[in-house]
Amino acid sequence: xxxxxxxxxxxxxxxxxxxxxxxxxxxxxxxxxxxxxxxxxxxxxxxxxxxxxxxxxxxxxxxxxxxxxxxxxxxxxxxxxxxxxxxxxxxxxxxxxxxxxxxxxxxxxxxxxxxxxxxxxxxxxxxxxxxxxxxxxxxxxxxxxxxxxxxxxxxxxxxxxxxxxxxxxxxxxxxxxxxxxxxxxxxxxxxxxxxxxxxxxxxxxxxxxxxxxxxxxxxxxxxxxxxxxxxxxxxxxxxxxxxxxxxxxxxxxxxxxxxxxxxxxxxxxxxxxxxxxxxxxxxxxxxxxxxx
Amino acid sequence: xxxxxxxxxxxxxxxxxxxxxxxxxxxxxxxxxxxxxxxxxxxxxxxxxxxxxxxxxxxxxxxxxxxxxxxxxxxxxxxxxxxxxxxxxxxxxxxxxxxxxxxxxxxxxxxxxxxxxxxxxxxxxxxxxxxxxxxxxxxxxxxxxxxxxxxxxxxxxxxxxxxxxxxxxxxxxxxxxxxxxxxxxxxxxxxxxxxxxxxxxxxxxxxxxxxxxxxxxxxxxxxxxxxxxxxxxxxxxxxxxxxxxxxxxxxxxxxxxxxxxxxxxxxxxxxxxxxxxxxxxxxxxxxxxxxx
Numbered sequence: 001x002x003x004x005x006x007x008x009x010x011x012x013x014x015x016x017x018x019x020x021x022x023x024x025x026x027x028x029x030x031x032x033x034x035x036x037x038x039x040x041x042x043x044x045x046x047x048x049x050x051x052x053x054x055x056x057x058x059x060x061x062x063x064x065x066x067x068x069x070x071x072x073x074x075x076x077x078x079x080x081x082x083x084x085x086x087x088x089x090x091x092x093x094x095x096x097x098x099x100x101x102x103x104x105x106x107x108x109x110x111x112x113x114x115x116x117x118x119x120x121x122x123x124x125x126x127x128x129x130x131x132x133x134x135x136x137x138x139x140x141x142x143x144x145x146x147x148x149x150x151x152x153x154x155x156x157x158x159x160x161x162x163x164x165x166x167x168x169x170x171x172x173x174x175x176x177x178x179x180x181x182x183x184x185x186x187x188x189x190x191x192x193x194x195x196x197x198x199x200x201x202x203x204x205x206x207x208x209x210x211x212x213x214x215x216x217x218x219x220x221x222x223x224x225x226x227x228x229x230x231x232x233x234x235x236x237x238x239x240x241x242x243x244x245x246x247x248x249x250x251x252x253x254x255x256x257x258x259x260x261x262x263x264x265x266x267x268x269x270x271x272x273x274x275x276x277x278x279x280x281x282x283x284x285x286x287x288x289x290x291x292x
Numbered sequence: 293x294x295x296x297x298x299x300x301x302x303x304x305x306x307x308x309x310x311x312x313x314x315x316x317x318x319x320x321x322x323x324x325x326x327x328x329x330x331x332x333x334x335x336x337x338x339x340x341x342x343x344x345x346x347x348x349x350x351x352x353x354x355x356x357x358x359x360x361x362x363x364x365x366x367x368x369x370x371x372x373x374x375x376x377x378x379x380x381x382x383x384x385x386x387x388x389x390x391x392x393x394x395x396x397x398x399x400x401x402x403x404x405x406x407x408x409x410x411x412x413x414x415x416x417x418x419x420x421x422x423x424x425x426x427x428x429x430x431x432x433x434x435x436x437x438x439x440x441x442x443x444x445x446x447x448x449x450x451x452x453x454x455x456x457x458x459x460x461x462x463x464x465x466x467x468x469x470x471x472x473x474x475x476x477x478x479x480x481x482x483x484x485x486x487x488x489x490x491x492x493x494x495x496x497x498x499x500x501x502x503x504x505x506x507x508x509x510x511x512x513x514x515x516x517x518x519x520x521x522x523x524x525x526x527x528x529x530x531x532x533x534x535x536x537x538x539x540x541x542x543x544x545x546x547x548x549x550x551x552x553x554x555x556x557x558x559x560x561x562x563x564x565x566x567x568x569x570x571x572x573x574x575x576x577x578x579x580x581x582x583x584x
Binding site: 061127130 | 350357365398406415418421422423498538
């Protein structure tokens, strides 16, 4: 619950198929306890604050790299061997090919976050080879939609609620990025890992899938949609350069043919996802109180 | 000193330019203390026992991945920013291109050791981007020569000293691997990181170099040379398949053009390196007492 919120669980708690355990993902005894008799582990817990990695590198190593290792170890001890791992387009550094396919050149890492996620991918693959695990790695672009308490939409809305007359944008606004609605993302994970029949599954025990929309938007276009959705016309103050921060990638666009070939289809465009995120944030402004 | 030996330091200790500190590479205070006023850190400490990773995965994660992070953190705290990191051909999993160049496809990791080394590479690159470090990553093939207390030559000689009539070989003996003499390896590190003039250095802060000989030998040929050097003609008992153990790679051959382009040249062939290793082991049989 470092960035998650108990309030997000209200509707899930009403289901008798849902169990919640509060615990530290670095605590092996908690992990082993919750993983007994589990068929598949969706390991999504992570420190997702790429920008913060420069100030707090240990957080990326502990919460992403080490946590993934502890999850794998707990699975091995209790005899659960199917894992879905949330990796990131950031693990690709600054690719040279766009849209970027799963099989591309070994990246030069540009952030601790990306490096920590690629480390997790490697551990998952090694557990598949060493212990017969079945591993699915998904590299996500940035997500949008309800309950997403960070990223540029969150930052922009928070800024505009505080001072509606100006919006400060990191970088020159020309960063071109793909996004994905959280519901499309979750549907992809379940579809690819759970719904496709065994005989249609890839033969290998370890598979990497790229997830994202086949389009990009400019950060400055996103700013316009956010301002429009809020009914504001602030002065936009841009930074310099096409990177918003150390480790930011000026272009993010993944080749998602492999995921699409399974029959999965994203249903939300970038613009509608951004506008929906803004509306959700405006209707749930308590979220800003949780992230000072 | 998990695999190293104090006795290896006898000649180094006679130099007044040498200082030895006994400490744990996971202990940040020791690391910070020894790194003050250091120009460049050659980070070679690791658990190099690839085969043992299946039984003791935590060792690879702690001694390779976490240790590399702690070394980088200590360097950041004391203001030292130049690092040479010993990675491995094993970090490339099972490549599809031979000889394998530095820029190849993102590997599917086949061992915890390889995954833990690739994780370390990523951390070094991220520190270059985030904190202005200068990082040199070297992916070694297996080393040979004096003082190398593991690997197939060590195993074969130990077997033959114990029972000269039979030699058990893991796998079918057709594994084709490149090797490098430890002296050629050390000369490459010093030449590339220290001796080439700044104006001839690559412009980027992070560089990866492959190190190895441009030849391979079959494990069964190596066995013949070892037997010949020991004056023995044992019965050779082969396993099955072209992998000696889980995570073993049937072919290891690196493209070393990038390292060669700096002027470095290896001087020992595989056969002479193997024979020299055998002679060193026979002259220093106390080494077998240290590794039961």
